[in-house]
Amino acid sequence: MNSLDCQEALAHLQDYLKRELTPELVSEVKTHLARCRDCSGYACFEQSFLQLLERRADKESCPEEVRARIVAALRAAARDS
Ligand SMILES: [Zn+2]
Numbered sequence: 001m002n003s004l005d006c007q008e009a010l011a012h013l014q015d016y017l018k019r020e021l022t023p024e025l026v027s028e029v030k031t032h033l034a035r036c037r038d039c040s041g042y043a044c045f046e047q048s049f050l051q052l053l054e055r056r057a058d059k060e061s062c063p064e065e066v067r068a069r070i071v072a073a074l075r076a077a078a079r080d081s
Helices: 006-017 023-035 037-053 064-080
Strands: none
Touching (some): 023 037
């Protein structure tokens, strides 16, 4: 089985988080995230962002530090617009 590189993993990340990938791709993305700290950190950030938008913070999977960064980024974005 070919494993994804970072570019491919990130290209699938949004669909992965929205559960719109095929089971095969889901497991390939999961495999990559388990091995790659950069991508897993990014996935964690994106997932928290989606959860914040959907107000599902109860399913917390990221450290408080990551959440704090997202909240700061959201506030900054709100200020800029
Ligand atoms: Zn990667």
